[in-house]
Amino acid sequence: MRLPSWLAQHLAALRALLVFTVLLGLAYPLALVAVGRIPGLAGRADGSLVSVNGKTVGSSLIGQSFTDADGNPVPRYFQSRPSAAGDGYDPTATAASNLGPESVVDTIATNPDDARQSLLTQVCSRSKAIGDLDGVDGRRPYCTPDGVGAVLAVFRADGLTGPVTRVVSVNQVAPATPFVASYQGLPVELAQPGHDYVAEGGVITPIRGDAPAEPAVPADAVTAGGSGLDPHISPAYAEIQVARVARERGADPAAVRRLVREHISGRALGFMGEPAVNVLELNLALDREFPAR
């Protein structure tokens, strides 16, 4: 029996697909799984797991949170970056924040479930919290002293032009104090929950303030990474944590600083990537050398 040519063609396609599925979809990956069993490669193919006293505590490639059950930093450990993966460093829900560079207005809702922090406010509040924890200056440009985005909605008589009629600090609610008392001679109001000041015609105006352009709290400390599992922090972020960690462990800050330096991985071949400190490996070394009292 001769099949019509269109059918023969599709049957050939199906046979080709099945052949390639066996070859590329089974033989190729499974052969590599088998190769991954050979000693030397096996640890890596299995996820670079790290054990302490025979108990697996994580993977040296996957970051983890060093926080207590309530999510507060455990001060004797170096802290990881913020993470957008699940509740933080959840490998079953990896994600980035995907918030844009002009995400500066919080959604302040009457129902707390509908409330959403802008990226700017997240950055400001992290910076303030880290500043308080590590005893450094937590101020940043475009941030209020109470750690939210310093953003005004400026209402003008004719929309975009004309005299200013009303000014609202959109990310601050009572009982806060407006980060500036007045703007162009008008008193600055606090935001009311449930209002969308952009829709109401306010022009969103971030206020730079007088914080230093290079804040004491480094950039990686206040931003979520791409993977949500970033195992590293910058050497600068490790440095501002040294004093706190040393104090909590009753160790000499110079000795802790030496340990940090030993854990800085430089750029591969001198030019690839950025210097970084693996937080889990550093904390494991700390536990070995300076066990918590």
Next chain:
Amino acid sequence: MTTTTAGVVFLLSLAAALVAVHKPFGDYMFRVVSGARQSRVERGIYRLVGVNPAAEQTWAVYARSLLAFSAVSILFLYAFLRLQNHLWLSLGFPPVMTHGAWNTAVSFVTNTNWQWYSGESTMGHLVQMAGLAVQNFVSAAVGIAVAVALVRGFARSRTGELGNFWVDLTRITLRILLPIAVLGALALMFGGAVQNLSGGTDVTTLTGGTQTITGGPVASQEVIKELGTNGGGFYNTNSAHPFENPTTWTNWLEIFLILVIPFSLPRVFGRMVGQSRQGYAIAAVMAILALASVTLTNVFELAGHGTVPQAVAAAMEGKDVRFGVSNSATFAAATTLTSTGAVNSFHDSYSALGGMMTLGNMMLGEVAPGGVGAGLYGLLILAVVTVFVAGLMVGRTPEYLGKKIGSREIKLASLYFLITPVLVLAGTAAAFATGNSSTASNVGPHGLSEVLYAFTSASNNNGSAFAGITVNTPWWNTALGLCMLLGRFLPIIFVLALAGSLARQKPTPASEGTLPTHRPLFVGMVVGVTVILVALTFLPALALGPLAEGL
């Protein structure tokens, strides 16, 4: 070394490596696509498939074979996704819902790899390796096969024959993609990429929390995802995930894998038409556009304009520490200049102008250097348009490589060019008209950018995203699936038809009035035509999105 210096050296080392390998590797690929001797394995495959490797096909038969293979692939993958809960290694995941399975099946068969889902919470290991990763290989081979068929159209004359699709598919997969994939996967495993069948290891962290360390056949999928310019991550965070891209040097390697085939194909083109310098001219166009784009992306990201980057003092949101700003920007440019769409950092959080570069790279039609095969045939179409424009200016019949660009040829080239803008702009307009744009997580101009990016990415078969937008709805999955399907196969049909009509012609000997197509003048003209066509088409949309946000 400062960040900027290191970033420049990183870029130069990539360029140097590509310059070094394009010739031997291009020559190797040339032998693969023009050789007639079949290995024992290949003969076995032809017998199993039931095709005669010596039989040549006309453009129409070639296209029908390709479409049949792709149609069967979509149905097969759809069924695979719908039935994954009954299969081995499903990790207990339920079947993928209908509109999601449609979208993903189309996405991987069209070399797009747009992903509405999180790999780690949706796909079992078997469907990843035997469903999705297989398409990573064969959809890449399909792209290269189409490019080769078009070049045969230029190289051959007075014939209807363009080669044999099944032979091209098999030889490209087995002789080009698979060997490099094996070597690359081993390198990635050495760097720390995982390759196992584990369903996850539960651990108790140092502070007493719990964490599930995920497993999977990741390295084998990661390498072909880059090499075949596919881009579909095993995990949600794609090449930012430390198990996909563990170190700074694997990052370099992955960018190199993305670029190596697209930048070596012009050499194949030059060899096939018997004039290597024609290949160099095409490679020069790609290199000029790519260098300009990657440089600008780096400049914009390192400058870090915008309120949040200024508050942070660096555009670090959505970027991992080991890669830093510069190497992330370089990856972002490479992945959008090709049709890859893998990401090692999240474009949605880029500075407004840096994000615009990634969008602009895709709007360029992904020709610098473009996806595997798709980049070469896209650029050859633009070269045909350029020759036509130049011919109009001096009033001579345009010709390219001895083939006349007549009305049929220019109609096919124009149709090819028009498809993506129509899909992108109509799709974006439809999203706003129907209210489906409201799933964008950002508001204002950035929200428009998210919608525009989604349609640009799908229609150009890129697959990266301004990922803040929620696209896991029936409307989005259906609409983007259609864009991917039409954005892939309509251009392919036009390219093959063009190849057929070129192959039938007899060659016209070059005369005094023939525009030399290997000189810097022509290179500059192709660059100009490409940029002007794109600017005319997309500037209004860009002005409402990233330009409004960034200026």
